[in-house]
Amino acid sequence: MSKDQQKVDVLIVGQGLAGSALALQLIYRSKKVMVIDQPANNRSSRVAAGLFNPVTGMGIVKTWMEEPIFSYLHEFYAEAEKFFNEKFFFPQLLYRPFGTIEEQNSWMGKSADPTVNNLMADVFTTSHFGNQVHDRFGGLLIKNAGYIDSPAFLKAVQSYLIANQSYWESHFNSDDLVLNNERISYQNIVADYIVMCTGINSLVPFFDWLPIRSLKGETLTISMKQSPEMLLNKGVYVVPTDQPNLYKAGATYSLKELSPATTIEGENEIKEKLGALLKIPFEIVGQDWGIRPTTVDRKPILGSHPVHPKLVIFNGLGTKGVSLAPYFSNQLANWLLEKGEIIKEVNINRFKPLYSKS
Numbered sequence: 001m002s003k004d005q006q007k008v009d010v011l012i013v014g015q016g017l018a019g020s021a022l023a024l025q026l027i028y029r030s031k032k033v034m035v036i037d038q039p040a041n042n043r044s045s046r047v048a049a050g051l052f053n054p055v056t057g058m059g060i061v062k063t064w065m066e067e068p069i070f071s072y073l074h075e076f077y078a079e080a081e082k083f084f085n086e087k088f089f090f091p092q093l094l095y096r097p098f099g100t101i102e103e104q105n106s107w108m109g110k111s112a113d114p115t116v117n118n119l120m121a122d123v124f125t126t127s128h129f130g131n132q133v134h135d136r137f138g139g140l141l142i143k144n145a146g147y148i149d150s151p152a153f154l155k156a157v158q159s160y161l162i163a164n165q166s167y168w169e170s171h172f173n174s175d176d177l178v179l180n181n182e183r184i185s186y187q188n189i190v191a192d193y194i195v196m197c198t199g200i201n202s203l204v205p206f207f208d209w210l211p212i213r214s215l216k217g218e219t220l221t222i223s224m225k226q227s228p229e230m231l232l233n234k235g236v237y238v239v240p241t242d243q244p245n246l247y248k249a250g251a252t253y254s255l256k257e258l259s260p261a262t263t264i265e266g267e268n269e270i271k272e273k274l275g276a277l278l279k280i281p282f283e284i285v286g287q288d289w290g291i292r293p294t295t296v297d298r299k300p301i302l303g304s305h306p307v308h309p310k311l312v313i314f315n316g317l318g319t320k321g322v323s324l325a326p327y328f329s330n331q332l333a334n335w336l337l338e339k340g341e342i343i344k345e346v347n348i349n350r351f352k353p354l355y356s357k358s
């Protein structure tokens with residue numbers, strides 16, 4: 001190693017939710033990291049409304065691995081707030097009105113199931129928050145939900161990295177990466193591992209065989225004179241921002257329309273859904289877009305390249321980066337330090353047959 005080379009334990013590329021959570025996990029374990037990022041390109045983690053909700057979908061079901069993932073996320077963000085002495089984690093009840101009497105009945109059928117029932121703070125069969133939302137069939141008041149101020153979390157991680165000479169604002173160019181079985185080097189950096197946390201970007205040439213699909217999302221920023229008493233979600237979510245009276249509402253989901261811009265169709269879709277949810281008058285004051293990295297089986301992808309053991313990926317956080325990043329960055333950090341396994345559901349090994357065919 002020449003004298004102007006810098007040795008770190010792990011080089012991380014990308015400082016969205018994935019790269020930020022992983023960097024933090026390694027810092028907690030006293031590892032030296034370097035994070036390369038191009039923040040101007042960060043459109044997914046920065047525009048995210050930051051919502052986490054243990055009960056999702058039309059059928060009102062618990063999300064995948066709800067118990068370990070949601071209990072860990074509370075621990076992770078609360079600890080990160082203490083570590084940075086910043087506020088960005090807001091656990092809060094979430095109200096989900098029933099859309100129809102059938103939905104209410106279907107829920108009542110499920111309510112005997114203690115694993116779902118214990119996520120409910122309350123269940124209403126008639127309107128309960130009728131001054132704020134359309135809820136004539138009642139609704140569910142869900143525990144264990146909340147939101148993070150995603151830009152504030154990313155900023156806190158970035159400021160810490162900068163203060164510790166561990167941040168490099170630059171475009172990562174894979175032509176400059178040298179890989180061997182013991183370590184990697186990139187320009188003047190030498191590391192035991194490189195972890196690609198680049199979302200939908202720059203998977204070429206090493207990981208472009210993985211089935212990571214772009215899913216565009218748009219959000220609206222709305223202003224309301226009256227604050228809802230809790231987070232709201234029915235077809236569309238309404239989540240506070242760091243500005244009083246301003247809320248994020250969204251999102252849309254498009255696999256086809258992937259233009260790098262907001263659209264009038266996106267605005268109309270969210271506006272219509274907001275009209276069906278809110279009784280509080282709202283005004284649209286902004287619109288944003290981003291592209292989520294999703295996978296065919298809706299699970300993250302963790303692990304090393306089939307041929308290059310020191311080249312690792314942490315990706316595929318899809319629509320749930322806020323809840324998945326903490327738990328799986330913990331798993332990945334333990335695996336990198338040879339202190340744990342990557343579970344098969346998220347392990348890159350499940351896609352290895354695609355590599356041999358490519």
Ligand SMILES: Cc1cc2nc3c(=O)[nH]c(=O)nc-3n(C[C@H](O)[C@H](O)[C@H](O)COP(=O)(O)OP(=O)(O)OC[C@H]3O[C@@H](n4cnc5c(N)ncnc54)[C@H](O)[C@@H]3O)c2cc1C
Binds near residue numbers: 014039043173
């Ligand atoms: C509109 C919208 C709303 C959303 N709302 C929520 C929500 O409420 N709750 C939730 O849980 N999830 C939400 N999500 C999903 C969530 O944002 C994603 O799961 C998450 O952002 C993915 O994080 P990531 O770190 O994998 O990718 P990204 O956020 O895309 O980060 C990748 C980083 O890598 C950098 N990078 C890429 N290539 C290079 C290169 N060559 N050199 C240097 N840097 C590079 C990029 O600049 C970027 O900073 C939302 C997404 C969208 C689009």
